[in-house]
Amino acid sequence: MGDLNVTEENEAYTIFADPDSRPSDLELFDGFYHSKHGHYGPTSTWNAFREIYPDRRIDYIFTDSAFTFLEHGILADIRDGHFPSDHLPVLAEIKFKNE
Numbered sequence: 759m760g761d762l763n764v765t766e767e768n769e770a771y772t773i774f775a776d777p778d779s780r781p782s783d784l785e786l787f788d789g790f791y792h793s794k795h796g797h798y799g800p801t802s803t804w805n806a807f808r809e810i811y812p813d814r815r816i817d818y819i820f821t822d823s824a825f826t827f828l829e830h831g832i833l834a835d836i837r838d839g840h841f842p843s844d845h846l847p848v849l850a851e852i853k854f855k856n857e
Contacts, residue, residue: 759818759848759850760817761817761845762816762817764816765813765815765816787823787827789819789821789827789830789848792830793828793829793830793850797830798832799846800832801815803845803846803848804844804846805841807840807843810846818848819848821850824854824855826854827852829849831850832846832848833846
């Protein structure tokens with residue numbers, strides 16, 4: 759999980775998300791697309807402390823095939839009229855597949 763500071767069209771994201779761009783024994787899944795119950799919240803994580811910019815998801819949570827994403831969300835909470843960061847927090851509920 760982390761702040762890649764790039765959108766999905768960038769090579770850095772592709773290295774994680776595209777099976778043809780990584781070693782064949784490494785399987786990674788983006789929780790935004792692979793959550794059992796779908797995604798909650800905005801589809802962008804960049805706000806520059808002012809507003810949520812559309813189509814700017816630049817923070818991600820990936821897991822390998824040992825886990826299942828149950829929930830995935832991006833939170834857009836504001837406190838006292840301000841975002842606490844220039845990035846929105848990303849969260850996921852995951853579980854081991856063997857549970």
